[in-house]
Amino acid sequence: MGQIRLDAVSKSFGDVEVIRPLDLEISDGEFVVFVGPSGCGKSTLLRLIAGLEDVTSGRIEIDGVDATAVPPAKRRLAMVFQSYALYPHMSVRKNIAFPLRMAGLGKDEQMRKVEEAARVLNLTEYLDRRPRQLSGGQRQRVAIGRAIVRDPTAFLFDEPLSNLDAALRVNMRLEISELHQSLETTMVYVTHDQVEAMTMAEKIVVLQEGVIEQVGSPMELYSAPRNRFVAGFIGSPTMNFVNGEEAARRGAHSIGIRPEHLTISTTDGAWQGTVGVAEHLGSDTFLYVHLSDGSGTLTVRAGGEYGAGHGDTVYLTPDPAKLHRFDAAGLRIE
Amino acid sequence: MARNVTPARKATVTAVAWIIGLAIFFPILWTILTSFKTEAEAIASPPSFVLFDWTLENFAIVQERSDYFRHFLNSVIISLGSTALGLIIAIPAAWSMAFVPTKRTKHVLMWMLSTKMLPPVGVLVPIYLIFRDVGLLDTQAGLVIVLTLINLPIIVWMLYTYFREIPVDILEAARMDGATLRSEIIHVLMPMAVPGIASTLLLNIILAWNEAFWTLNLTAAKAAPLTAFIAAYSSPEGLFYAKLSAASTLAIAPILIMGWFSQRQLVRGLTFGAVK
Amino acid sequence: MPTQHSRVHARLMISPAVLLLLGWMLIPLGLTVYFSLLRYNLLMPGMEQWTGLTNYRFFLTDPAFFDALRNTLVLVGGVLAITVIGGVLLALLLDQPFWGRGIVRVLVIAPFFIMPTVSALVWKNMFMNPVSGLFAHAAKGLGLEPFDFLAHAPLFSIILMVSWQWLPFATLILLTALQSLDSEQLEASEMDGANYWNRFLFIVLPHLARAITVVILIQTIFLLSIFAEILVTTNGGPGTASTNLTFLIYAQSLLHFDVGGGAAGGIIAIILANIVAIFLMRMIGKNLDA
Numbered sequence: 038m039g040q041i042r043l044d045a046v047s048k049s050f051g052d053v054e055v056i057r058p059l060d061l062e063i064s065d066g067e068f069v070v071f072v073g074p075s076g077c078g079k080s081t082l083l084r085l086i087a088g089l090e091d092v093t094s095g096r097i098e099i100d101g102v103d104a105t106a107v108p109p110a111k112r113r114l115a116m117v118f119q120s121y122a123l124y125p126h127m128s129v130r131k132n133i134a135f136p137l138r139m140a141g142l143g144k145d146e147q148m149r150k151v152e153e154a155a156r157v158l159n160l161t162e163y164l165d166r167r168p169r170q171l172s173g174g175q176r177q178r179v180a181i182g183r184a185i186v187r188d189p190t191a192f193l194f195d196e197p198l199s200n201l202d203a204a205l206r207v208n209m210r211l212e213i214s215e216l217h218q219s220l221e222t223t224m225v226y227v228t229h230d231q232v233e234a235m236t237m238a239e240k241i242v243v244l245q246e247g248v249i250e251q252v253g254s255p256m257e258l259y260s261a262p263r264n265r266f267v268a269g270f271i272g273s274p275t276m277n278f279v280n281g282e283e284a285a286r287r288g289a290h291s292i293g294i295r296p297e298h299l300t301i302s303t304t305d306g307a308w309q310g311t312v313g314v315a316e317h318l319g320s321d322t323f324l325y326v327h328l329s330d331g332s333g334t335l336t337v338r339a340g341g342e343y344g345a346g347h348g349d350t351v352y353l354t355p356d357p358a359k360l361h362r363f364d365a366a367g368l369r370i371e
Numbered sequence: 372m373a374r375n376v377t378p379a380r381k382a383t384v385t386a387v388a389w390i391i392g393l394a395i396f397f398p399i400l401w402t403i404l405t406s407f408k409t410e411a412e413a414i415a416s417p418p419s420f421v422l423f424d425w426t427l428e429n430f431a432i433v434q435e436r437s438d439y440f441r442h443f444l445n446s447v448i449i450s451l452g453s454t455a456l457g458l459i460i461a462i463p464a465a466w467s468m469a470f471v472p473t474k475r476t477k478h479v480l481m482w483m484l485s486t487k488m489l490p491p492v493g494v495l496v497p498i499y500l501i502f503r504d505v506g507l508l509d510t511q512a513g514l515v516i517v518l519t520l521i522n523l524p525i526i527v528w529m530l531y532t533y534f535r536e537i538p539v540d541i542l543e544a545a546r547m548d549g550a551t552l553r554s555e556i557i558h559v560l561m562p563m564a565v566p567g568i569a570s571t572l573l574l575n576i577i578l579a580w581n582e583a584f585w586t587l588n589l590t591a592a593k594a595a596p597l598t599a600f601i602a603a604y605s606s607p608e609g610l611f612y613a614k615l616s617a618a619s620t621l622a623i624a625p626i627l628i629m630g631w632f633s634q635r636q637l638v639r640g641l642t643f644g645a646v647k
Numbered sequence: 648m649p650t651q652h653s654r655v656h657a658r659l660m661i662s663p664a665v666l667l668l669l670g671w672m673l674i675p676l677g678l679t680v681y682f683s684l685l686r687y688n689l690l691m692p693g694m695e696q697w698t699g700l701t702n703y704r705f706f707l708t709d710p711a712f713f714d715a716l717r718n719t720l721v722l723v724g725g726v727l728a729i730t731v732i733g734g735v736l737l738a739l740l741l742d743q744p745f746w747g748r749g750i751v752r753v754l755v756i757a758p759f760f761i762m763p764t765v766s767a768l769v770w771k772n773m774f775m776n777p778v779s780g781l782f783a784h785a786a787k788g789l790g791l792e793p794f795d796f797l798a799h800a801p802l803f804s805i806i807l808m809v810s811w812q813w814l815p816f817a818t819l820i821l822l823t824a825l826q827s828l829d830s831e832q833l834e835a836s837e838m839d840g841a842n843y844w845n846r847f848l849f850i851v852l853p854h855l856a857r858a859i860t861v862v863i864l865i866q867t868i869f870l871l872s873i874f875a876e877i878l879v880t881t882n883g884g885p886g887t888a889s890t891n892l893t894f895l896i897y898a899q900s901l902l903h904f905d906v907g908g909g910a911a912g913g914i915i916a917i918i919l920a921n922i923v924a925i926f927l928m929r930m931i932g933k934n935l936d937a
Contacts, residue, residue: 089543091650108652109546122544126562135558136548183548193547376744385745391737392751395814399757401781402769414779417788460667463660471649471657479665481928486672487868488924492896493913494675496682496906501675520671527664552656581762583875584893588901598875601764605879612773619765626760631753638756638819 038100039191039223040065041086046095048081048247055081056247058095063191063225063240068217071227072234073244073270079227080195082244086225087193088112099190110139115184116193119200121176123168129155129179130164136187154182157216174205181216191223198233210236231271235259243267265367268293274323276361277335283308289362289370296323296338298359303345306352310335312345326351399623406430406616413612429617436614439621442600446625448511449586449596450579453518454572457526460519462568465530466556470539480531483524491521491584502589509591517589518579525578526571529640533567534560570640573633580626597622676917682910689904702911706899712912714887715895716919718802722891723870725806726813730866731859733810734817739851741818742825759815763875770808771797771880801881801889808876813869817862824858825851864927871920892916 041063048056055078063069071079084090086097088109097105104112115136124132130151137147155161158178168176177197184192194213198206214237217224228234234241235255243250243258243266251263255271262268268276276293284292300306301324310326313334322343326335337353345351362370393400405413407425433439468476498517499508507513537560545559561568583598590599601622604615630637649657683703686696706712741752758766774780775796783793796804828851836850874893877883883890883898890898896916900909 087547089546089650106651108650109543110549110551114547116544116547118540118544120538120540122538122540124541124545124559124563126565135545135550139545139549139551139554183544187549381743381745384740384743385747388740388743388745388751389747391740392754395811396754396757398766398769398774398811399761401773402765405773416779416784418781418784460664464664467657467661471653473654473657479661483664483668484864484868485921485924485928486668488871488920488927489672489676490872490893490896490913490916490920492872492874492893493917493920494679495897496900496909496913497675497678499901500678500906520667523664523668577760581760583763584872587764587875587878588897598762598764601762601768602875602879604768605764612779615768615772619769622765623761626762627757630756630760634753638752638823 038065039063039189040098040100041191041223041225042098042101043086044096044098046082046085046097047093048078048085048090049093054247056085056093059247059249061242061249061252063223066221066223068214068224068237068239069226069242070234070238070240071225071242071244072229072231073250075229076246077244078247079229079244083193083195083225083227087114087116113187113190114193115187115189115191116195117177117180117184117197119196121168121180121197121200123176123179123183125168128165128167129160129171129182132168132179133160133182133186136183140187150186151182154186157185158182173201174209177201177209178212181213185216185220189222191225194224194226196227196229198228199230206233213237232273235271241271243270261369262293262361263369265291265293265363268361268363268369274336274338277333279332279335281332283332284362287360287362290365291363291367293361293363294335294355295359296336298356299335299337300354300356301337301339301343301345302352302354303349304352306354308335308353310351310353312347312349312351315343315346317341324351326353399627402616402619404616405612406620408613408616410611410613413616429613430621433614433618433621437600437603437618439600439618442595442597443621443625445511445594446580446596446598449514449518449594450576452511452515453522453579454526454575456515456519457523457575458530458568458572461523461526461530462556462561464527465534466560468527468531469534469537470542480528483527487521487524495584495588499589508589509593509595511594513589514586514594514596517585518582521582521585522575522578526575529571529574530564530567533564533571536567537563566636566639569633569636572640573629573637574640576629577626577637679910679913679917682906683914685907685910687905687907687910689906698907702907703915706908706911706915711887711890711895712915715890715892718887718889719871719891719893721802722806722809722873723867725803726809726870727863727866729806729810730813730817731862733814734821734862735855735859737814737818738821738825739847741822755818756815758812759819761812763812763873764879766812767808767876767879770804770811775804797881798885801885805873805876805880805889808880809870809873813866816866820858820862821855824855828854860930864930867923867927871923892919 043059043061045058045060046056047054047058071082073079081090085092088104088107092105096103099112099114124135127135133151133154134147137150151164152161155164158181160175160178160182163171163175168179171179180197198209201209210233226237238255240252241255241258242252245266251258251267258267258271262271265278269278272295274296276295277299278291278293280291284290308328310328313325313327316323318341320341322339322341324337324339324343324345326337328335335353364370404420406429407427408423409426409428412419412423468480502508502513507516541563542555542559545555550558581598586596586598587602590596601618604618684697684699686694686698686701688694737755741748741755772780774782777783777793777795777798782796786793832850833846836846841849872893873891874897877889877891877894881889883894887895892912893916896909896912899905899912
């Protein structure tokens with residue numbers, strides 16, 4: 038079991054309210070990602086669940102039991118830290134065995150479980166090394182190994198990939214996703230990277246300034262963002278926003294259209310503009326188009342072979358079905 | 372500053388540094404040399420440096436006259452005992468200050484250090500009288516207690532500065548791994564802080580070994596450590612240079628030897644953890 | 648921010664240290680204050696009498712008190728000046744590359760390990776003795792009259808001895824600090840046209856400020872209560888020429904058995920030390936956060 042329920046949980050540091058009272062339900066076996074810009078309170082929320090911070094008010098239930106006042110050591114949760122937090126004076130073997138040793142398991146049992154975890158994580162040949170002799174990715178795996186040996190109720194990940202280089206990050210992302218599929222244990226994952234959120238999550242929680250902006254599956258967030266913040270945060274490159282006349286004509290304060298939902302033509306279209314910068318990624322080309330009526334710059338995704346360059350005149354047409362409309366408060370208009 | 376050092380410049384610096392180093396060390400060297408001389412050679416004019424008849428008789432006489440080994444044993448018990456006790460009290464305190472800091476932490480630390488500024492002489496008489504009345508005067512236990520208390524602020528301060536370098540993440544990881552506070556400190560914090568704890572330990576052994584106010588004033592014969600042993604040579608025996616040197620050599624040798632064997636930790640400790 | 652649990656633990660774990668030090672401070676302090684208001688002589692047990700502030704009056708009007716006060720300040724100030732300036736110079740020297748750095752460093756540190764009583768006796772007898780000390784031999788070798796250091800310049804002699812013991816400490820701290828100086832800063836300043844003296848004044852010295860503060864703080868703590876060196880060399884004399892406050896109070900209470908007078912002196916010493924302490928704590932408190 039690994040069900041977590043937050044009930045009107047809030048957290049203040051002194052006078053600063055980092056988490057405004059919020060409710061959240063995480064079901065057993067779910068992969069939930071907390072995402073948001075830095076300082077949005079996502080890590081704090083994770084630490085509240087872990088018990089490393091006290092809630093200022095509200096209640097945390099784990100598997101239906103009130104855990105608000107339970108110290109971290111007794112919550113049966115495992116955590117992977119951004120810095121990995123490996124014990125530098127212990128070998129990999131001892132690092133992974135540590136939670137088992139703390140739980141008072143027998144030596145043989147400890148070793149059996151460590152070997153098993155090492156096999157799963159491809160760490161067998163590194164078991165007798167010290168953390169400092171390992172690469173970043175290996176350290177990451179040791180941290181995960183330390184978390185899985187004890188069969189926790191849920192895993193908590195605090196930006197675990199942010200210290201890895203880009204290629205390794207993609208790899209570890211896959212490994213963690215696979216791990217989730219094979220273990221079927223609840224995972225709560227914090228990141229500021231919306232790509233990680235989109236690719237890994239079953240449920241995304243978007244946070245801003247201590248408030249939950251939206252909870253939903255990646256595709257729900259992508260296709261029906263509840264407000265302008267979520268719309269702008271999810272998706273890459275970010276959504277284009279147009280205010281003023283064009284928006285008013287569609288009965289909104291502002292409209293949003295993703296770069297991949299604009300069609301580009303050199304002959305005709307809804308909006309005219311000139312190309313500022315063209316970024317060629319090979320698979321795609323991103324064009325930054327300055328609209329002729331001066332209402333702003335739009336990003337457009339075109340094919341990889343698209344030829345237009347700086348100064349060329351182009352016409353853009355939005356896909357009306359993929360157009361998002363927002364009111365003056367930034368809320369979605371259905 | 373390290374680039375383009377000409378050999379000539381390096382040679383000059385080498386010469387100057389060695390001359391100054393030897394000059395600073397000279398009193399110690401001279402004492403050790405003199406301890407192997409006869410009394411006549413010790414006051415010979417002009418003094419001889421190496422070309423004299425080396426003898427060990429001074430050491431034998433010193434041991435016989437003032438029972439070096441008893442004082443040595445007292446010094447060992449008092450300095451090790453007070454350091455161990457100090458660490459036991461200070462490690463939890465330093466944990467609190469380093470990892471659960473409050474608005475008051477800095478003040479508590481400053482207050483602790485300020486107790487070291489109380490001139491010991493200001494409280495000598497009451498301590499003397501209390502010790503007399505409870506039978507701690509001239510006992511090893513009494514000195515262990517006093518030296519623990521006077522060095523405690525420094526132990527706490529040093530451990531605090533070392534502990535602060537340890538990432539709190541790792542202690543939190545231990546907590547998440549189900550460690551109790553005891554295990555967190557014994558299995559995670561202390562092994563990680565071994566260099567810092569070693570430095571603290573060494574420095575405090577030295578401070579306790581050389582402490583010469585309380586050890587002189589609170590002991591008579593039974594528990595007297597080496598500071599008292601050597602103070603007995605202050606008059607007129609002091610004029611017997613060879614014996615004075617032998618006694619001095621015996622008193623400083625243990626610490627000098629320990630110092631040389633643990634130079635690296637000690638150098639770190641000597642800075643009281645305050646400078647990196 | 649720590650949780651309630653860890654805060655409770657923290658309070659429990661810090662209390663032994665705090666309570667012990669509080670007891671160590673308050674109990675003797677209370678007794679000292681009490682004794683200082685009594686006429687209390689160890690030679691006349693059972694004759695203690697309430698005398699109010701008489702002890703203070705006697706102590707504060709004793710010319711020896713002012714001598715001791717001056718001597719204490721000269722002693723602390725002198726040693727601090729020698730060790731800080733000497734330490735900076737020595738650290739700059741030892742920071743240069745040369746052959747045998749490790750050995751020279753050990754030689755320079757060695758005096759710190761030496762027991763104050765040993766150091767005082769060795770200096771007094773084997774170096775400063777006007778008849779058979781090494782300095783006397785050297786003076787005679789140069790055709791000069793040997794100088795009786797402890798008789799004619801007792802305080803200066805003690806300052807020399809104590810400086811010898813503390814110079815290693817200052818050097819070592821300053822050397823450590825010097826080695827942590829970013830060499831790019833120096834190179835940048837060189838590019839900006841700073842000569843050696845300017846680099847020292849505007850880059851090196853400010854970088855050493857924190858280390859110098861530490862040296863001053865720690866040394867002052869130990870130097871204010873110098874005792875053994877005086878006890879075994881001059882016994883505070885001749886007259887009161889080398890008596891510091893610590894020694895004066897010691898003499899009053901344990902040599903003249905005047906507990907009341909000694910206690911009053913102790914309280915005065917504590918008050919003075921506190922003034923110094925407040926000043927120093929300000930200084931270090933500011934530097935400690937950096």
